Amino acid sequence: xxxxxxxxxxxxxxxxxxxxxxxxxxxxxxxxxxxxxxxxxxxxxxxxxxxxxxxxxxxxxxxxxxxxxxxxxxxxxxxxxxxxxxxxxxxxxxxxxxxxxxxxxxxxxxxxxxxxxxxxxxxxxxxxxxxxxxxxxxxxxxxxxxxxxxxxxxxxxxxxxxxxxxxxxxxxxxxxxxxxxxxxxxxxxxxxxxxxxxxxxxxxxxxxxxxxxxxxxxxxxxxxxxxxxxxxxxxxxxxxxxxxxxxxxxxxxxxxxxxxxxxxxxxxxxxxxx
Amino acid sequence: xxxxxxxxxxxxxxxxxxxxxxxxxxxxxxxxxxxxxxxxxxxxxxxxxxxxxxxxxxxxxxxxxxxxxxxxxxxxxxxxxxxxxxxxxxxxxxxxxxxxxxxxxxxxxxxxxxxxxxxxxxxxxxxxxxxxxxxxxxxxxxxxxxxxxxxxxxxxxxxxxxxxxxxxxxxxxxxxxxxxxxxxxxxxxxxxxxxxxxxxxxxxxxxxxxxxxxxxxxxxxxxxxxxxxxxxxxxxxxxxxxxxxxxxxxxxxxxxxxxxxxxxxxxxxxxxxxxxxxxxxxxxxxxxxxxxxxxxxxxxxxxxxxxxxxxxxxxxxxxxxxxxxxxxxxxxxxxx
Amino acid sequence: xxxxxxxxxxxxxxxxxxxxxxxxxxxxxxxxxxxxxxxxxxxxxxxxxxxxxxxxxxxxxxxxxxxxxxxxxxxxxxxxxxxxxxxxxxxxxxxxxxxxxxxxxxxxxxxxxxxxxxxxxxxxxxxxxxxxxxxxxxxxxxxxxxxxxxxxxxxxxxxxxxxxxxxxxxxxxxxxxxxxxxxxxxxxxxxxxxxxxxxxxxxxxxxxxxxxxxxxxxxxxxxxxxxxxxxxxxxxxxxxxxxxxxxxxxxxxxxxxxxxxxxxxxxxxxxxxxxxxxx
Numbered sequence: 001x002x003x004x005x006x007x008x009x010x011x012x013x014x015x016x017x018x019x020x021x022x023x024x025x026x027x028x029x030x031x032x033x034x035x036x037x038x039x040x041x042x043x044x045x046x047x048x049x050x051x052x053x054x055x056x057x058x059x060x061x062x063x064x065x066x067x068x069x070x071x072x073x074x075x076x077x078x079x080x081x082x083x084x085x086x087x088x089x090x091x092x093x094x095x096x097x098x099x100x101x102x103x104x105x106x107x108x109x110x111x112x113x114x115x116x117x118x119x120x121x122x123x124x125x126x127x128x129x130x131x132x133x134x135x136x137x138x139x140x141x142x143x144x145x146x147x148x149x150x151x152x153x154x155x156x157x158x159x160x161x162x163x164x165x166x167x168x169x170x171x172x173x174x175x176x177x178x179x180x181x182x183x184x185x186x187x188x189x190x191x192x193x194x195x196x197x198x199x200x201x202x203x204x205x206x207x208x209x210x211x212x213x214x215x216x217x218x219x220x221x222x223x224x225x226x227x228x229x230x231x232x233x234x235x236x237x238x239x240x241x242x243x244x245x246x247x248x249x250x251x252x253x254x255x256x257x258x259x260x261x262x263x264x265x266x267x268x269x270x271x272x273x274x
Numbered sequence: 275x276x277x278x279x280x281x282x283x284x285x286x287x288x289x290x291x292x293x294x295x296x297x298x299x300x301x302x303x304x305x306x307x308x309x310x311x312x313x314x315x316x317x318x319x320x321x322x323x324x325x326x327x328x329x330x331x332x333x334x335x336x337x338x339x340x341x342x343x344x345x346x347x348x349x350x351x352x353x354x355x356x357x358x359x360x361x362x363x364x365x366x367x368x369x370x371x372x373x374x375x376x377x378x379x380x381x382x383x384x385x386x387x388x389x390x391x392x393x394x395x396x397x398x399x400x401x402x403x404x405x406x407x408x409x410x411x412x413x414x415x416x417x418x419x420x421x422x423x424x425x426x427x428x429x430x431x432x433x434x435x436x437x438x439x440x441x442x443x444x445x446x447x448x449x450x451x452x453x454x455x456x457x458x459x460x461x462x463x464x465x466x467x468x469x470x471x472x473x474x475x476x477x478x479x480x481x482x483x484x485x486x487x488x489x490x491x492x493x494x495x496x497x498x499x500x501x502x503x504x505x506x507x508x509x510x511x512x513x514x515x516x517x518x519x520x521x522x523x524x525x526x527x528x529x530x531x532x533x534x535x536x537x538x539x540x541x542x543x544x545x546x547x548x549x550x551x552x553x554x555x556x557x558x559x560x561x562x563x564x565x566x567x568x569x570x571x572x573x574x575x576x577x578x579x580x581x582x583x584x585x586x587x588x589x590x591x592x593x594x595x596x597x598x599x600x601x602x603x604x605x606x607x608x609x610x
Numbered sequence: 611x612x613x614x615x616x617x618x619x620x621x622x623x624x625x626x627x628x629x630x631x632x633x634x635x636x637x638x639x640x641x642x643x644x645x646x647x648x649x650x651x652x653x654x655x656x657x658x659x660x661x662x663x664x665x666x667x668x669x670x671x672x673x674x675x676x677x678x679x680x681x682x683x684x685x686x687x688x689x690x691x692x693x694x695x696x697x698x699x700x701x702x703x704x705x706x707x708x709x710x711x712x713x714x715x716x717x718x719x720x721x722x723x724x725x726x727x728x729x730x731x732x733x734x735x736x737x738x739x740x741x742x743x744x745x746x747x748x749x750x751x752x753x754x755x756x757x758x759x760x761x762x763x764x765x766x767x768x769x770x771x772x773x774x775x776x777x778x779x780x781x782x783x784x785x786x787x788x789x790x791x792x793x794x795x796x797x798x799x800x801x802x803x804x805x806x807x808x809x810x811x812x813x814x815x816x817x818x819x820x821x822x823x824x825x826x827x828x829x830x831x832x833x834x835x836x837x838x839x840x841x842x843x844x845x846x847x848x849x850x851x852x853x854x855x856x857x858x859x860x861x862x863x864x865x866x867x868x869x870x871x872x873x874x875x876x877x878x879x880x881x882x883x884x885x886x887x888x889x
Contacts, residue, residue, distance in 0.1 A: 003400030010397030014383070014390075021385040028796035035803030043813040044653070045660040047674045048667040059662025066660070098380030102442065105344055106398035107370035181637040185644060192652050198659035266348045269289065269341065 007108040011116025015090070016123060030128050033074060038132065041070050041197065042140055061199060061224070062231035067142045072227055073196035074132060076158060076220045078125050080194065083162035084187040086121030087114055088169035092179045110262055111255065114170055118163045148227035154243060158219030161247035167254030171261030195220045200233070215246030277358050279450045279481035280320040280343060285352035287313040287338050287505075312338040314505035315352070320483050322449075325476050327496035328485040329596060331606075335505035336485035337376075340454045343483070344374045357450055370400065373448035373480075375456060379435035384428040388419055388438050391427060392445060399446040413441040417471055433464030440471060451475055453484040457491060469495050489596040501600055508603045517594045520602045522548065522564035525595075526571060529588035530559040530579055542578035547571050550601050559584070564598065646742050647749040650688035653812055654681045654754065675814040677843035681754035685746050686842060687811040690835045692742045694805050697781035698798045700735045705785045706794045735781075736774075743770070758842050765841040765848055769834060769855065776830035776858050779865035786873040810835055830861045 019026060045066045048056045054064040063069065091113055094100040104110060136142030169186070173179035193200070193207055194216035203211055211217050218239040224230040233239065290307040313335040320326040328336045341347040343356055345365040354361055361368040382391055392410045401409050414420045417437035427435060436456065443451055456472070457465040472495060475482050486492050492499045493513045500510040509516055526547070532539065536552070536559050543549055547565035554560075565571040568591040579586050601607055657680040661667045672678035750756045758766070788797050806812070808822065809831040815823055826832045833854045840846035 006403070007398045007400065010394050014386070014394045017390065018383055018385050024796040028799040031803060032799055035799075035806050039807060040812040041656060043817040044656065047813055047817055048657070048660040048664075048671045050664075050666045050670050054660065054667075056660050056662035056664045056667030059664045059667075060659045061662075098377055099383060101346065101377055102374075102381040102395070102439070103398055104346065105369055105372070105374045105376070106395065107366045107400055107446075108398040109366070178637040181641060185641075185648075188648060188652075192648075197652060198655045202655050202658050263348070266346060269287075269338070269347050 008112045008116035012120035015120035063228040068228045077191045077196045082121040083166040087117040087166035089183045092173040151223040151226035154222040161215040161250045164251035164254035167258040171258040218243040281355040282318045283353045285316040288350045324497040325482040327492040327499045329492040330502035373443035373451040375443040376454045389423045413444045417441040450481045524568040527590040528561040530584045532584040539582035646746045653684045685750045696735045701781045701785035702788045773834040776862035783869035
């Protein structure tokens, strides 16, 4: 057990070490959310402003804090894509590179390869989010309220549920051929349906039940309610309950799927196929 | 007698070729995937402290066997014991005692240094932190990489990367080391170097199981060799004993110029030696013959050729190798 | 004359090779159907969140964007984003792959013009790019009920066709420059990011600070997007956009010349140092 924990930490350290040697890639990873989402979304939102106030957003959500709305959504988007890319897809990348096989030859429990990446991914996420928030505070008038900290348990729960989902995803991407396309599309849908860029109430009817089944939906909502005073979907208490329930389902389900995928691979012998 | 390091009984691995789409599954269409046995009933017993080689052409089932021993593949049927442990029941216990080098240089992190690579894998092998340093130094020294330990792996040559992969396999201080084609892609110097390292492993009391399709490698390195073809073991013994099985002291390669039918000349030659292989390309007939004495056979072969209207253009006498053993057992050359 | 014919044939061969690759990766086709619908739809819904159906907010947007049609505005912007994306990814990756594999050297050994590997891969993207436009048009109609007049569609097509040289010149300039960096992916992200921020893809250029607006109007895509929005959403006619179209064509010539120059410089330096396959 202690050996496994140490192994998980070694995986996290190796990931960060390895990443730090691809500087252009890291720079582009930090820049991408800015150009792809934060700045365009802010300027798009500002195009609807009346006399410098986001009156439209107030009508939708009960808050006119456009910057806060975008950045807090970004936090959950960051957690989700860390799970999709950092925890799940990076295992697939190792398989394609040929480094997964020797790792699986060690006595370390294979689950640790997800957990270790989760630790490394979180450290990286904290760094990139801190950089983003700094940018927001300096250039976009982002204001942080201390009440925001009340939403911290929601963020942590969302994180835990995403580790569960990462197990499931890792199981999938190790088996399928077009893993990149799958992760890319599924990540976008997951983020969007969780209500990161607009409230889930605006989703088409068929997608709303899916949104309400995702733990991240409640994390986004609680975060905005606590930090911006936005109108909640159901009420913070109920949403916490749903978030805990979602996590309690996602985690064991993910582990089960991962174990199954691993067995399939050992039966079919796909570990070093590339 | 001590327990064997590796023991397999009637080991079988069947793979399916092709894919069964979700659509086909939903419609419950019959499964039309082709099945083939990569390993087809292998019985192995590798004794503690020996270097044991699996020799065979590409696709013979060597790697599949190794992967089953290393817990990466689940056998279709049969039983395995690695160091007395069943890898199906206790895969992690097997992995903790096994040093494996399966897919050489690609299996390293190129943007990390050799030492960083080993630090990482030491943690995965559950080497305790106070032992890690010493273990890494020892592994690096064992493969002669101590002076380049802090270079990025991307700056290494193929041979150095292969040696680093071997160093990694030594991290858990394993009593059993398995190596899949350890010298493939290496230049002669680097291959020799790696073979020396393997011999040192035996000297340290470890058991080594390796696969190769180089007969010289199996001959020089292994205490015992299993010749494997189409997923089955066709012969198993010491290299010397294997070579004795073909009942010949020498091998003669002949190249004959012939216009008409080659049956007569082959018949004549066959009376004096065993014709292991003959291949006709236009007007040239290549023959490999196993004989007791080339000194007696070669002059007689000249006479036989003349009487059949053929001329001998080239003669080469070589000692018996494992290649000839493989040839006599399967009728094919190792590299075909 | 014969040389021109031979070059043309080499060019067609390069295009065919690219198309074949597209066909072998089915998900590429799937992404041509997915992303052009999903991405802009998400932004239209974001627009709904920001407007809150508040007439004042919608009016404010109409003033800044030139039209109250949020869905149309976003879809036109995203069509340009998709086009740019394929143009930056396609030729850049193609040229880089050829360089790494050593086949660029092989092309240089043939008598074909140096412009073939530079502009060939871009031309192969014409088909996927047009498919993109069609998919987005259909999505705009089915999801948001937006149907442009026949005339507006026609003028849009004219603007796109006249914009082609400028867009492909950007792709070629990028591809030639990217050979220096080695890694294509991160550079594409960076360059595409600049275009997204500058060219009014998802928000009106009027929202940018003054200095950024000046630089935005130095980039051809800014004009193309603006003109398409004018004819499609504001009912403008050809006379209203002629000036812009001429400007874009002039920019195309300059950019293409720059691309050829960068590529030539690269080839010369490679021939001098003997390092064509690795920079």
